[in-house]
Amino acid sequence: MSFKNTRAVVSGGASGLGLGVVERIVAQGGKVAILDINDEQGQLIASRFPQQIIFCKTDISKEDDVDNAVDLAAKTFGSINLAVGCAGILGAGKIISKKGPMPADYFQKVIDINLMGTFLLTRAAAKHMQNNELPEPDSESNQERGVIVHTASIAAYEGQFGQVAYSATKSAIVGMMLPLAREFASSAIRCMAIAPGMFETPMLAKVPDDIREGLYKGIPFPSRFGTADEFAKMVEHIFDNQMLNGSVIRLDGAARLQ
Ligand SMILES: NC(=O)c1ccc[n+]([C@@H]2O[C@H](COP(=O)([O-])OP(=O)(O)OC[C@H]3O[C@@H](n4cnc5c(N)ncnc54)[C@H](O)[C@@H]3O)[C@@H](O)[C@H]2O)c1
Known part of the structure; x- marks a missing residue:
């Protein structure tokens, strides 16, 4: 099984890791809805593959935006069988800095996009997936109704200085996986x-060269940033391998953050 018959929604699909997923789905003939707040970039990508991509301008932290976008994707494609959550922000900052305590609304924004967005995408996708027909036993597809893949971070385990808000959201995503898998098991x-x-994406593009060299040294092998296609x-492997459920896979070249 590959992405050939995929009907996916990808949040954050207009850039970086999400865009890598979109491109891999499109290259294999699948269909994908990009849910992203970046209107210009999303429209541009969709215009290159109008038969396979739709763009839905979506603020992932807004309930109505997410519900409407996933409803539109399911209507356009007939159903959805994959949801990938990549929308996220770094949200760096000290809790107490020279400027004073971190504003509560800044912390809340990181929670809203990274964590609430994960919940909202999961909810909207599962609502549609639970109604999918199970594939025929002799088909190429797994006997299941859908797969949901979210993006945590190794900062969930080894949050760095200035990553309190970011790490809190990423470890919360880790914590959601097992109960979600248990709850959705009866729906396959x-x-x-x-x-x-x-990973080499716009999120890390601003890292200066000298700091970048230092970061490479902290990645045992391969000593480089990963690519969006990796x-x-x-x-794709998670989508294909039915035994992967309720868990988190580190994809990090054995890196452990200081
Ligand atoms: N790049 C890395 O090294 C790395 C490492 C660990 C985890 N991650 C995680 O991977 C995910 C993707 O990161 P990336 O590196 O591709 O970053 P990126 O900045 O290239 O892409 C993030 C995308 O999310 C979108 N987005 C931001 N806020 C949004 C909102 N409110 N609603 C909808 N879309 C919104 C942006 O427009 C952008 O297209 C993030 O959750 C990030 O935390 C990235």
Whole structure:
């Protein structure tokens, strides 16, 4: 099984890791809805593959936006069998800095996008997936109704200085996986997360060269940032391998953050 018959929704699909997933699905003939707040970039990507991609401008932290976008994707494609959550922000900052305590609304914003967005996408996708017909036993597809893959981070386990808000959201995503898998088991829906190390995306593009060299040294092998396609290959494997459920896979070249 590959992404050939995939009918997916990908949050954060207009950039970085999410875009890597979108490109891999499209290359294999699948269909995908990009849910992203970046209107310009999302429209541009969708316009290149109008038969396979729809763009739904979505703020992942807004209940109505997410519900409407996933409803539209299910209506357009007939159903959805894969949801991938990649929308997220770094939300770096000290709790007490020279400027004073971190504003509560800044902390809340990180929670809303990274964590509430994960919940809202899961909820909207599972609502549709539970109504999918199970594939015929002799078909190429797994005997299941859908797969949900979210993006945590190795900062869920080894949060760095200034990552209190970010790490809180990523470890919460880790904590959601097993109860989600248990709850959705009766609907034949699987739920997994990937915890990436450092990947070459716009999120890390601003890292200066000298700091970048230092980061490479902290990645035992391969000593480089991962690519969006390496992330997308992991999503594809999770989609394919039915034994992966309720868990989190580190994808990090053995990196452990200081
Ligand atoms: N790049 C890395 O090294 C790395 C490492 C670990 C985890 N991650 C996680 O991977 C995910 C993707 O990160 P990336 O590196 O591809 O970053 P990115 O900045 O390239 O992409 C993030 C996407 O999310 C979208 N987005 C942001 N806020 C949104 C909102 N409110 N609603 C909808 N879309 C929104 C952005 O427009 C963008 O297209 C994030 O959750 C990030 O925390 C990235």
